[in-house]
Amino acid sequence: MEPNDFFNPNFLKELALSVLNSINDGILIADKVGIIQYVNPEYTRIVGMKPKDLLGKILADVRPGAILPAVIETGKTVSGVYREVKETKYVVDIAPIVHDGNIVGGVSIVKDITEVKKLSKALESAQSSLQKLxxxxxxxxxxxxxxxxxxGDSEKLNRTIxxxxxxxxxxxxxxxxxxxxxxxxxxxxxxxxxxxxQHGPFVxxxxAAIPSVLLESELFGYADGAFTGARKGGKLGLFQLAHRGTLxxxxxxDMHVDMQAKLLRIIQEQKVRRVGELNEQKIDVRIIAATNQDIEAMVKRGRFRQDLYYRLNAFQLSVPPLRERKEDxxxxxxxxxxxxxxxxxxxxxxxxxxxFYLFDWxxxxxxxxxxxxxxxxxxxQDGEIKIEHLPERMQNSKYHPYLSSEYLQPLKDSVKQFEKKLLQNLLIKFGETLEGKKKIAKILKISVSSLYRKLED
Ligand SMILES: Nc1ncnc2c1ncn2[C@@H]1O[C@H](COP(=O)(O)OP(=O)(O)OP(=O)(O)O)[C@@H](O)[C@H]1O
Ligand SMILES: [Mg+2]
Structure with a gap:
């Protein structure tokens, strides 16, 4: 082919047609009066019509709602019009075709976005499940x-920390x-x-809360079809979930002795095998175990495996009870x-x-x-927690301040103590001015002079 052939009208027509026929967007060309002159294969695929039902027909008749006739009329380009026909969703750009300054027709370029829509919907739902997860x-x-x-404020807790x-x-x-x-x-x-x-999981x-028959599959997971009722695709165990983190x-x-043996094996081998599966998976998990039982006594009585105890007990921390750290x-x-x-x-x-200080918690x-x-x-509303706001069992406890040893004294001393406290509180509330004292005397139904006497005491 000679370079000049590019300007040969026949060649240009062939070239244009082969481009239009192979392009991935749908193309429709109509003439000045709106008669369809050309559609490419992609256009017929997108709109689901045969070329013979389109070519030579008036566009407005065969594609009701088409915008192209208006564009041919006004000469104004329109882009990004969203349309839906049955299952198909597409976007249309429409432009007039101008020759020698005159509008001679128009072209619609149609992009099928059904797949894009589907994918973006799937992506949206995947994103929302991911977010939930x-x-x-x-x-x-x-x-x-x-x-x-x-x-806390106590030496004991701070030592533990x-x-x-x-x-x-x-x-x-x-x-x-x-x-x-x-x-x-x-x-x-x-x-x-x-x-x-810290950036790994904490599981x-x-x-004590998981029945011992379930604990094994909870901890180690199970393979697809490991037992009747097993979840399809199997299940990850908590050990695998805690990989690179802390279990x-x-x-x-409260762990059953049989389970203790299995746990010991996992800790020694650092591998887990899901129930019903042959191959093992390497795991990297740090275990923090806790109990409120006297575990050493359990070891002595044979209720807790000694070897497992040693494995877990690489570091032992005792958390002191509240009654031993009352400062907190x-x-x-x-x-x-x-x-x-x-x-x-x-x-x-x-x-x-x-x-609170006397109570043994x-x-x-x-x-x-x-x-x-x-x-x-x-x-x-004032937010002050008083004895009467506490649960009844605390109000009646033997640790009630009035039952504590400092109140086991002659009544007149306790009354005096109470009186002193009361007067102090009233002075704070009403002020130490003459005005305040007059108010206090009135509430207590005593004379101002006897209030002064009491205060001097
Ligand atoms: N320092 C603290 N500050 C505030 N709340 C705390 C503190 N320590 C413990 N708690 C609360 O006390 C309750 C018991 O704590 P936790 O569950 O950790 O105790 P535990 O030692 O595991 O008890 P158990 O042996 O019964 O399982 C929880 O509600 C926890 O939020
Ligand atoms: Mg606990």
Whole structure:
């Protein structure tokens, strides 16, 4: 072909037609009066019509609603018109064809976006499930507590926290011992967040809450069709979910001895095999185990495997009970009350402080939390928690301040003590001015001079 052939009208026509016929967009050309002169194969595919039903026909008749006639009329280009015909969705650009300054027809360029739409819908739904999954994972696997948040005023707790900070970095397994409600789970979270595994998952498992027949498949997962009722495609175990993170085995003392043997094997081999599967998977998991039972006694009685105990006990941390760290009670109470309702500034009356200090808190922080939250609901607007706002069992406890040893004295001394306290509080409330004192005397139904006498005492 000679270069000049490009300007040969016949060649140009052939070239244009072969481009138009092979292009991936649908093309329709109509003449000045709106009669369809050309459609390409993609156009007929998109609109689902045969060329013979289009060619030579008046566009407005065969494609009702078409915009092309208006464009031919006005000479104004229109782009990005969205149209839907049955299942097909497409976008149309329409332009007039101008020759020697005159409009001689128009062209519609049609892009099928059904597939794009489908894909973007699928993407949208995938994104929304991913988001849901992520937030579930975050709430489940991203623990919120840090060790510094848990620090208290007591020497005992702070010693435990210091040890926990060391243990966190050591990456060895940890055994957390402590009475119920002392905050073992929170400390486990704090350790995870202070450890090099902080960006990995934190997977808590309550060994007491899962029936022992299910615990194995929960921990190790199972293969497709491992047993009747098994989920299709199998299931990941909590060990695999905790890969590169921390597995928190709570209430380990309740784990069945058979299960203890399986757990020991996994810890030794660092591999898990899903129930009903042959091949093993390598796992990298740090275990923090916790119990409120006397595990050493259980080992002695043969109720807990000694070898497993040693494996878990690479680091042992004891969380002290609340009655052994009473310095923490007041600040803990305030922080629990503030968490419960941050719009109110709660205070504890002196008597409540005394009672809290004397009480032995068998349920530890969990019990304190229940008591505080109950009291928060019972206080008046001023937010002061008084004895009468506490649950009845606390009001009647032998630790009630008026039953404590300092009140076991001659009645007149207790009355005097009470009177002094009352007057102090009233002076704070009404002020120490003459005006204030007159008000106090009126409330107490005594003369101002006898109020002065009492105050001088
Ligand atoms: N330092 C703390 N500050 C605020 N709340 C705390 C603190 N420590 C523990 N708690 C609260 O006390 C309750 C008991 O804590 P946690 O579940 O960690 O105790 P536990 O030692 O695991 O108890 P159990 O042995 O019964 O499982 C939880 O509601 C927890 O939020
Ligand atoms: Mg617990």
């Amino acid at each position: 992520q937030s579930t994972m975050e709430s489940y696997f991203c623990p919120k507590y840090t060790l510094s948040q848990l620090k 210091k040890l926990a900070e060391k243990a966190a970095l050591a990456d060895a397994n940890i055994l957390l011992l402590g009475e119920s409600g002392t905050g073992k789970e929170l400390i486990a979270q704090g350790i995870h967040n202070a450890s090099p595994r 808590p498992v309550n060994c 928190f085995l709570d209430e380990i003392g 009670i007041i600040n803990l109470s305030y922080s629990i009350a503030n968490d419960y309702d941050e719009t109110i500034t709660f205070t504890l009356s002196e008597e409540v402080k005394k009672l 068998p349920g530890n922080i969990r019990e304190l939390k229940n008591v505080i939250e109950y009291a928060c609901n019972m206080t008046s």
